[in-house]
Amino acid sequence: MGKSFLMMGKVKLYQFSSLLVVSLLGLGLTKAISIEPTANLTVVVNGIQNKKGEVCIGLYSQQKGFPLNTKNVAKSACTQITGNSVKQQFVGLKHGNYAVAIVDDQNGDRRLNRDFFGIPKEGFGISNNPKVSIKTGTPKFRDASFRFNGDKTIHISMKYRLDN
Numbered sequence: 146m147g148k149s150f151l152m153m154g155k156v157k158l159y160q161f162s163s164l165l166v167v168s169l170l171g172l173g174l175t176k177a178i179s180i181e182p183t184a185n186l187t188v189v190v191n192g193i194q195n196k197k198g199e200v201c202i203g204l205y206s207q208q209k210g211f212p213l214n215t216k217n218v219a220k221s222a223c224t225q226i227t228g229n230s231v232k233q234q235f236v237g238l239k240h241g242n243y244a245v246a247i248v249d250d251q252n253g254d255r256r257l258n259r260d261f262f263g264i265p266k267e268g269f270g271i272s273n274n275p276k277v278s279i280k281t282g283t284p285k286f287r288d289a290s291f292r293f294n295g296d297k298t299i300h301i302s303m304k305y306r307l308d309n
Contacts, residue, residue, distance in 0.1 A: 181239050181240070182239075182240055183236075183237045183238055183239055183240075184238060184240065184293070184294070184295045184296045184297070185234055185235065185236045185237070185238070185296050185297075186204070186234070186235045186238055186243070186293060186296075186297055186298075186299070187232060187233070187234045187235075187296075187297070187298040187299070188202055188204075188232070188233050188234075188235070188245055188247075188298075188299055188301065189230065189231075189232050189298060189299070189300045189301070190202070190230060190231050190232075190233075190247055190270060190300075190301050190302075190303055191229070191230050191300060191301070191302055191303065192229065192230075192302045192303040192304075193226055193228070193229045193230060193231065193249060193268070193303050194229070194249075194268065194303070194305060195226060195249055195251060195268070196226060197226060197251070198226055198249060198250055198251040198252075198253070199223045199224055199225050199226055199250050199253075200223065200224050200226060200231045200233075200247055200248070200249055200250070200303075201221065201222070201223040201224075201247065201248050201250045201255050201256075202221060202222050202223070202224070202233050202245060202246075202247050203215055203218040203221045203245065203246045203247070204218055204219050204220045204221065204235055204238075204243055204244075204245055205217065205218055205219060205243065205244045205245070205246065205286065206219040206241055206242070206243055207286070208285070208286030208287070211244055211246065211285075211286040211289070212244070212246030212271060212283065212284065212289070213246075213256075213257060213283070215255065215256060219238075219243070220235050220238070222235070223250065223255060226249075238293060240293060240294045240295075241293060242290045242291070242292060242293070243272075243290060243291060243293050244271070244272050244273075244286050244289040244290040244291070245270075245271070245272040245289070245299065245301060246269070246270070246271055246272075246289075247269060247270040247271075247301055247303070248267055248268065248269050249267050249268030249269070249303055249305075250267065251267055252267075257269055264279075264307060265304075265307075268303045268304060268305045269303070269304055270301040270302060270303050270304055271284045271289045271301065272289045272290070272291060272299055272301055273288065273289050273290075273291065274301060274302050275288045275289060276308045277304065277307055277308055278307045278308045278309065279307060281308075
């Protein structure tokens, strides 16, 4: 009787151990399957005319607030101006559609200052470098967005006046 009881205990312990291992493996596989792929985006800003201040970059994943409302950015960064070009990398971004808005922030308020008519008083730029004029108005997300599905570098030209 003692030997049979001991064998039953070993079988139950083996069954419990097997169940625990299978459960842990299942949790691990579930976690691995639900992980979304990520990649890095490098933004290069060219044509900076000022030698002081910073270039602030807003990365948007939706049209809401683009390009002027900084509350709706997916990520942002400001980089000290050290020449006529700056580079900023955003790491670990999920794949999707994005648009970028930049400002040559000369007064440190981290937003694009505009005059009474809404015309920018500081340098600015938009991904895909769309035409920005009184006629075209502020670029839309659909015009500035790009598909992001792996490491990518984009180049944005700084503008200090509206296009003709």
